[in-house]
Amino acid sequence: MLLEGFSTALQPVYLLYALGGVFVGTAVGVLPGIGPAMTVALLMPITYALDPAAALIVFAGIYYGGMYGGSTTSILLNTPGESSSIVTALEGNKMAKAGRGAAALATAAIGSFIAGTIATVLLSFLAPVVAELAVGLGPVDYVALMVVAFLTVGALLGASVLRGLASLALGLFIGMIGIDDSTAQQRFTFDNPTLVDGVDMVLVAVGLFALGEALYVASKLRHGPVEVIPVSKGKNGWLSKDDWKRSWKPWLRGTFIGFPIGTVPAGGADVSTFLSYAAERKLAKGPNKAQFGKGAIEGVAGPEAANNAAAAGVLVPLLTLGIPTTATAAMMLTAFQRYQIQPGPLLFENQGALVWTLIASLYVGNLMLLVLNLPLVGLWVKILQIPRPYLYAGILVFAALGAFSVNFAAADVGILLVVGILGYFMRRYGYPVAPMVVAMILGPMFEVQLRRSLQLSQNDPSALFSSPFAVVVYVSMALIFVGSWWLRRRQAALEAAPMKDKLPV
Amino acid sequence: MSVHVSTPAKRPTGEILFALVFVSVGAAGLLTAGSIPIPPSETGIGPRAFPYIVCSMLVLVGTGIVAQVLRGKVGQAEESEDLDAAAKTDWVALAKLVGFVVLHIFLIEPAGWPVAAAVLFSGAAWSLEAKPLWKAVIISVVLALVLQYVFGGLLGVSLPPGPLLEGVPFFNG
Known part of the structure; x- marks a missing residue:
C-alpha cells in the first residue's frame, strides 16, 4: 500500500508540488510569530484549486516545513517565540551567540530529519493497526477520547486553566452556530442567512492565528532594526566529530519521547520538547552538563527531534480516529474536510490511495527539508530580516486573501476581522487560542457522538462509563493530569534556573 | 536582552470586561437556547442539551475568571518575537x-x-x-x-x- 503511495508521490508533477509545499512551508514558518498552525491556516488558499492528491502532498510539505522553520527562527533571532520551539531557543540561541549557529542549525536539521523519518515509519506501521482497532469503537468510546482531547488541550497546556476552558467553551459555542447535524434545526443563527451555514473554520483559524497575532504584535511593535545573529561560515560552520557524537543519542531519544507523546491526546509538541530537554539535561555528564544553559548541543538535538517525531505522532489519532489533538492538526483536518476526506477508522479503506500518498509524501518532504534547509540558511536569514511593517502588512493581506477566497464573499473578511479582534484580546489577557480552534472543529463531532451514546442507553448518563475502553481512557486521563502537575513543578524549577544566569550581568 | 518584568496593569478593568464578554455570550445562549425547536420524533437529549451545557460552562468559567482577576490574579500576556513587552499599547x-x-x-x-x-x-x-x-x-x-x-x-x-x-x-x- 505504501509503495502505491510512493508511486503517486514520486510522479514528477507531485514531486514539484511537494517541493513547493516544503519550501513555502519553511519560508512562512521561519517568519517570526508564525507557528505551524498559522502556517497551515495561512497557506490553505494555495491548495484550493488543486486536486485532492496534490493538495495533500502540498499540505504534508507545509506541515513539516512549518515545524522546521520555527527552529531556525528561535536559533537565529534574539527573542524566543513559538512554544514548540522555545526549548530549542534555550540552548540554540546561546549556541548561535557563541558563534556556533551553523552547528545548532545543522543538528536541528539532521535531528528533525532522522526523527521525522523514524516517526513516519512508525506512523506507517501503527496507523493501519490503530484504524483496524478503532473500527470496533462505539460512540461512548469516542465521547471518552474527545473529553480527553478537550481537557488536555484546554486545561492542561496553558498557563491558566480557567482561561483555557473559556477559550474551549467559546470554540464549542461557535461550533454550534448553524444547522444542528442531528435534527437539522437552526441554532444561534438569529435568522441571519450568513450564519445558517455556520462559521467557517478557516475564518476563525486565520482570524485568531494570523490577524489576531498581527494586531497584537502591532500594538506593541519593537521598532528599530531586527537583530539576527550572524551565522558563521568556515571551520566552526559544520558539525564537528564531537558534535556528532554528542548529537546522535539525543536525536534517537528525542524521537522515542516525541512520537508516543504525539500519538496520545496529551499535548503534542510542547510537552515532548520539554521532556526531551529535561532528559538530556539529566543524562549529560561532566563538562557537557555544565554547558546546559550556555549552549549545549544536546539541548538542541533532543528537543528538535522530539518536536518532529511528535508532529508525525499527532497524525496517528488524526488519521485513524479523526481527532485532532493540536491546533495544527485541527487545521490539517479542516483541509481534509474541504476535499470531502473524513479521517477516521474507515479512512484507510475508503480513501486508501490518498492516505498512503500523504504518508509517502511525508517521507519525501522530510528528505527535501534536509536537502533544502542547510544550503538555504542564507535565504532564511534574509526572510528573518524583512522589515516588520512590511511583514505584518503582508500577513494582513494574506489573511484577508485566505478569508475572501473561502466563499468569495467580502462579508467573510468582516467575520475575519471580528475574530481577529477577539484573538487580539485573548492574547492580551493571556487566553490560549489553540483550545478554541480544536473545540470548534471537534465540538460538532462530540455532540453527535454524545447524543448517539445517550440515545442508545435511553438517556441514562451512566452509560458513558459503560465500555471498558472508555473507563481505561478516563483513568489514563486522571493519571495524565497527576503527571502533568508533577511536570509543571519541574518545569517551573527549570525555567527558574537559566533566569538566574541572566540576572547578574 | 531584556529580562522579563511583568508589569501588572494598574486597573484590570479591560480584563474584567473581556471576561464578562464570555459570561454574556453564555447568558445570551442560555436565554435563546430554549427557543431551538425540538422535532417531535426526538428521543434523545435533543438539540438543546449541548447548548445548555456549553453556555453554562461559558458563564461559570467567565465568572471564575472575573473572580480571579478581582483577587489580583491577572492573565499573562502572550510573548512574541517582535513584541516589546515593556511598550505601551499603541x-x-x-x-x-x-x-x-x-x-x-x-x-x-x-x-x-x-x-x-x-x-x-x-x-x-x-x-x-x-x-x-x-x-x-x-x-x-x-x-x-x-x-x-x-x-x-x-x-x-x-x-x-x-x-x-x-x-x-x-x-x-
Missing part, C-alpha cells in the same frame, strides 16, 4: 489597522481585489511606521499584482480583478 496603530481592513472589505467588490489588497498593504505598512512611504506603496502594488496573477491567473482562485484589470487575460483564471 491604540492608534491598532485603530488604523482595523480601519484599513474595513476599507479593504468595502473596496474588494467595486475596485477589485488587487486595488483593495494594495490599499490594505500600504495602509498597514504606514500604520506601522514603514519608511519611506513611497517604497511601501510600490511594494504593495507589486505584491497585489503578483498575488492576483498567482492566485487568480495560475491557481484558478477567482479573485475579482476589478474594472482596472478586467481586460487583462492573465489576471483571470
Whole structure:
C-alpha cells in the first residue's frame, strides 16, 4: 500500500508540488510569530484549486516545513517565540551567540530529519493497526477520547486553566452556530442567512492565528532594526566529530519521547520538547552538563527531534480516529474536510490511495527539508530580516486573501476581522487560542457522538462509563493530569534556573 | 536582552470586561437556547442539551475568571518575537489597522481585489511606521499584482480583478 503511495508521490508533477509545499512551508514558518498552525491556516488558499492528491502532498510539505522553520527562527533571532520551539531557543540561541549557529542549525536539521523519518515509519506501521482497532469503537468510546482531547488541550497546556476552558467553551459555542447535524434545526443563527451555514473554520483559524497575532504584535511593535545573529561560515560552520557524537543519542531519544507523546491526546509538541530537554539535561555528564544553559548541543538535538517525531505522532489519532489533538492538526483536518476526506477508522479503506500518498509524501518532504534547509540558511536569514511593517502588512493581506477566497464573499473578511479582534484580546489577557480552534472543529463531532451514546442507553448518563475502553481512557486521563502537575513543578524549577544566569550581568 | 518584568496593569478593568464578554455570550445562549425547536420524533437529549451545557460552562468559567482577576490574579500576556513587552499599547496603530481592513472589505467588490489588497498593504505598512512611504506603496502594488496573477491567473482562485484589470487575460483564471 505504501509503495502505491510512493508511486503517486514520486510522479514528477507531485514531486514539484511537494517541493513547493516544503519550501513555502519553511519560508512562512521561519517568519517570526508564525507557528505551524498559522502556517497551515495561512497557506490553505494555495491548495484550493488543486486536486485532492496534490493538495495533500502540498499540505504534508507545509506541515513539516512549518515545524522546521520555527527552529531556525528561535536559533537565529534574539527573542524566543513559538512554544514548540522555545526549548530549542534555550540552548540554540546561546549556541548561535557563541558563534556556533551553523552547528545548532545543522543538528536541528539532521535531528528533525532522522526523527521525522523514524516517526513516519512508525506512523506507517501503527496507523493501519490503530484504524483496524478503532473500527470496533462505539460512540461512548469516542465521547471518552474527545473529553480527553478537550481537557488536555484546554486545561492542561496553558498557563491558566480557567482561561483555557473559556477559550474551549467559546470554540464549542461557535461550533454550534448553524444547522444542528442531528435534527437539522437552526441554532444561534438569529435568522441571519450568513450564519445558517455556520462559521467557517478557516475564518476563525486565520482570524485568531494570523490577524489576531498581527494586531497584537502591532500594538506593541519593537521598532528599530531586527537583530539576527550572524551565522558563521568556515571551520566552526559544520558539525564537528564531537558534535556528532554528542548529537546522535539525543536525536534517537528525542524521537522515542516525541512520537508516543504525539500519538496520545496529551499535548503534542510542547510537552515532548520539554521532556526531551529535561532528559538530556539529566543524562549529560561532566563538562557537557555544565554547558546546559550556555549552549549545549544536546539541548538542541533532543528537543528538535522530539518536536518532529511528535508532529508525525499527532497524525496517528488524526488519521485513524479523526481527532485532532493540536491546533495544527485541527487545521490539517479542516483541509481534509474541504476535499470531502473524513479521517477516521474507515479512512484507510475508503480513501486508501490518498492516505498512503500523504504518508509517502511525508517521507519525501522530510528528505527535501534536509536537502533544502542547510544550503538555504542564507535565504532564511534574509526572510528573518524583512522589515516588520512590511511583514505584518503582508500577513494582513494574506489573511484577508485566505478569508475572501473561502466563499468569495467580502462579508467573510468582516467575520475575519471580528475574530481577529477577539484573538487580539485573548492574547492580551493571556487566553490560549489553540483550545478554541480544536473545540470548534471537534465540538460538532462530540455532540453527535454524545447524543448517539445517550440515545442508545435511553438517556441514562451512566452509560458513558459503560465500555471498558472508555473507563481505561478516563483513568489514563486522571493519571495524565497527576503527571502533568508533577511536570509543571519541574518545569517551573527549570525555567527558574537559566533566569538566574541572566540576572547578574 | 531584556529580562522579563511583568508589569501588572494598574486597573484590570479591560480584563474584567473581556471576561464578562464570555459570561454574556453564555447568558445570551442560555436565554435563546430554549427557543431551538425540538422535532417531535426526538428521543434523545435533543438539540438543546449541548447548548445548555456549553453556555453554562461559558458563564461559570467567565465568572471564575472575573473572580480571579478581582483577587489580583491577572492573565499573562502572550510573548512574541517582535513584541516589546515593556511598550505601551499603541491604540492608534491598532485603530488604523482595523480601519484599513474595513476599507479593504468595502473596496474588494467595486475596485477589485488587487486595488483593495494594495490599499490594505500600504495602509498597514504606514500604520506601522514603514519608511519611506513611497517604497511601501510600490511594494504593495507589486505584491497585489503578483498575488492576483498567482492566485487568480495560475491557481484558478477567482479573485475579482476589478474594472482596472478586467481586460487583462492573465489576471483571470
